[in-house]
Amino acid sequence: MRRPWFVGALLTGALLLAGCGDPASGRDVAAPLPETTHQRAAASPTAAPSPPPTTAPVVLYLGDSLAMENQNVLGQELRRDLRARYTSAPYSGTTLCDYLEGTGERSLVPDTDKAAALVRGLRPDVVVLQFWGNSWGYTPCMDGITYAGSRERYLERYTADARRLTEQIAAAGGARRPAIVWVLQGPDPMTPERVRLVNRVYEEQAAASKDAVADAGRAVSLASDRYTWTRHLPCTAYERAHPGYCTEPGRGRTALHRDDDHLHFCLAPTTSTPKPCPVRSPGILRLAREITRAVAERTGH
Template structure:
């Protein structure tokens, strides 16, 4: 983002969070402090774009979901996710005029593939309703012709072949998106208990970042 569109980029990630954590008014039930709520960041930074990249955590980790999990209450989970997306979009657009939201479509979930379809449908509906943008980053980490099929390895792209660290298995022309012991995260270093930037070059992260940057670049003129 910084290199291609010369953007000033700010991120506020917190482990285990979902949409409701970034809503103002959630108080102690949120894993995100008040200063880093989405609307608070928008009021402070006045960005042109806000990128919302949420996997849709479904296992009850964050207290703001009130114990609603996908495996036990699928319809309630979907309805809650949709309601929170609408509220979050409203808080962001109400915080500053002219800010556009980029909704990032998610990649495959090997455990509950239909869940990601439903999460992505929420993001697509929100983008249509509010004039937001869609970045299909999930497609970049899915097999060709199998958008919702999870894969640990995919064929190296031309960029990855030209930049050797990103093509992890050059002999077979394939690259790793996930570690053997972690089907969820794209960082190829072990997950830590405290958030940190990924310390190693990781093709999955690069693919997602490039997909988002493509959308912002096209929309920023």
């Protein structure tokens, strides 16, 4: 989903390509994730979220190219801190409607990896959803509705899709309805107000269905201004103590984005094939740690 900034804001915002550089060794990149299987189970759309599990939680992670680049590091954090059983199925360039059942050929996600299908097969305790809010020509299930074209129609549609996705996940979970954690996004350099409004959709949906949010976006934002984009932030104590995470130790700051990509957090060069980020990237670790904290809080771990 990543495109160099000079090719234009439209392609950058589209999130179509999520490729990072060639895989590199290192303890901070988890092993390849196992393939999933899908099994049918009874569904009840009105079931409440299941109580916190007493054993290691089962976590399912869905999303767009931000989730694509994050997925291995998030898995690493969840397994280490919560001993979680973890599966991810992100698709670059997607939006909420791509994971809805019934979207057919207009979706970028195959039927086997729709949110409800994966919930029926994996029986997760938590479903983590991370979406930047794509609405371009690359997301046909949005039916041409874009933020630039009509902010009102975009938010109305996005709100409806968030509700439908919640309902489908709940129905697929049945008596073991999984909790949903909506990941709040970081600042958008092109349309700052859009991200604020999308995050509000997530917060309102989580409140309505008694689910949760993970404000991961705050971890990659200025302390003084949650919605103003920045390329660098001051290094944390952890980043200063771990080589590679504080990218400019002499200046006490670390890079969140590459110079040619104002949106993604992987510091490796782009490739044409979407894949998890293969290098240490401070922004990705910050996001993953906040998501892990929210999952731990939700599951009681």
